[in-house]
Amino acid sequence: NAGVTQTPKFQVLKTGQSMTLQCAQDMNHEYMSWYRQDPGMGLRLIHYSVGAGITDQGEVPNGYNVSRSTTEDFPLRLLSAAPSQTSVYFCASGARRGEQFFGPGTRLTVL
Amino acid sequence: AQSVAQPEDQVNVAEGNPLTVKCTYSVSGNPYLFWYVQYPNRGLQFLLKYITGDNLVKGSYGFEAEFNKSQTSFHLKKPSALVSDSALYFCAVTRNTGFQKLVFGTGTRLLVSP
Numbered sequence: 001n002a003g004v005t006q007t008p009k010f011q012v013l014k015t016g017q018s019m020t021l022q023c024a025q026d027m028n029h030e031y032m033s034w035y036r037q038d039p040g041m042g043l044r045l046i047h048y049s050v051g052a053g054i055t056d057q058g059e060v061p062n063g064y065n066v067s068r069s070t071t072e073d074f075p076l077r078l079l080s081a082a083p084s085q086t087s088v089y090f091c092a093s094g095a096r097r098g099e100q101f102f103g104p105g106t107r108l109t110v111l
Numbered sequence: 112a113q114s115v116a117q118p119e120d121q122v123n124v125a126e127g128n129p130l131t132v133k134c135t136y137s138v139s140g141n142p143y144l145f146w147y148v149q150y151p152n153r154g155l156q157f158l159l160k161y162i163t164g165d166n167l168v169k170g171s172y173g174f175e176a177e178f179n180k181s182q183t184s185f186h187l188k189k190p191s192a193l194v195s196d197s198a199l200y201f202c203a204v205t206r207n208t209g210f211q212k213l214v215f216g217t218g219t220r221l222l223v224s225p
Contacts, residue, residue, distance in 0.1 A: 004154075031211060042115075042201060042215040043155075058212065090154055094211060097162060099145060102154040 002026055004103035006091050012109045013081040021076040021106050023091030029101075031094045032074040033058070034066065036087040037105075043090065049074055081110045113138045115204050117216035124192045125224050132187040132219045134202030142204050143211065144185040146176055149199040149218075158200075161185060172196070192223045 007022045025032065033048035035058075045058030049068040063085060065077040074093075078085060088107050094100035114137045124130045136142055143162055147155040159170025166178045176187045185202060199218050205211040 033213075035215075040217060042217040043203075043213075044215070045212055048212060059214075092155075096211075097143070099157040099160050100211065100213065101157070102147075104154045 004091055004093055004101050006089075006103035006106050008106060009104065010107050012111065013078075014111050015081060015083060017081050019078050019081065021078075021089055021091075021108075023074045023076065023103060024072050025074075025091075025093040025101070026072065027093060027101065028071060029093035029095050030071070031096065031100070032068065033092050033100070034064070034074070034076045035090045035092065036060065037090060038087050046076065046089075078108075083110045086110045113204050113206065113212075113214040115202050115214055115216035117200075117202055117219045119219050120217075121220045121222060123222050123224065126194050127191050130189050130192045130196070130221065130223070132200050132202075132221060134185045134187065134216060135183050136185060136202070136204040137183060138204050138206055140206050142206065144176075144178060145203040145205075145213070146170065146174070146185075146187050147201045147203065149201065151198075155201065158187070192221075194223050194225055197221055197223045 004025045034046040035043040037043050044060050047066040049055045088105050090105050091103040092100040116135045145160045146158040149155050159168050161168050161178045169175045201218050202216040203213045
């Protein structure tokens with residue numbers, strides 16, 4: 001049981017480049033979400049999904065897209081990277097009324 | 112709108128002493144409350160949660176938290192701190208309807224000295 005996995009662990013992009021952060025979970029959780037963590041700001045919700053085919057925006061969705069074609073996978077796409085998107089990104093999954101399980105994170109730097 | 116306040120950026124405590132990390136929240140309706148811990152360069156680990164029932168919740172690694180509805184607080188406590196408890200602690204809240212959209216506090220760094 002791998003839990004929540006994220007790839008890559010580290011990434012450096014140039015301004016304007018696009019990329020996809022991968023997230024997968026093997027716990028059959030309905031709920032998946034993406035957060036970004038910035039110093040002094042805690043974690044902020046970017047996008048979330050309550051099941052395959054259903055996604056919605058969180059607190060800071062601009063510049064990011066998501067899709068959920070399967071229960072297991074929830075990729076996060078950066079359309080045109082900006083320095084303001086330099087952050088640590090965490091994917092999480094959980095069941096209704098339960099705690100969320102977090103992946104190890106992706107550290108992204110945009111130059 | 113939901114919000115969480117962790118008023119202390121850092122808490123310092125000597126090993127063996129009791130520790131408290133404070134959290135207050137604001138949410139419409141009944142809250143679900145969570146504490147997570149983050150060690151350096153790691154993801155968040157779940158410590159404990161309050162959903163309903165007993166106001167005193169016990170969690171992992173000897174931690175506990177007390178839900179106080181009148182003071183809208185959910186302080187994290189441990190009777191005897193360990194050096195290995197040194198980490199970043201986050202309080203989070205969501206509403207008890209539907210799925211979770213967690214709102215996190217800004218975190219409190221706990222430093223336990225030998």
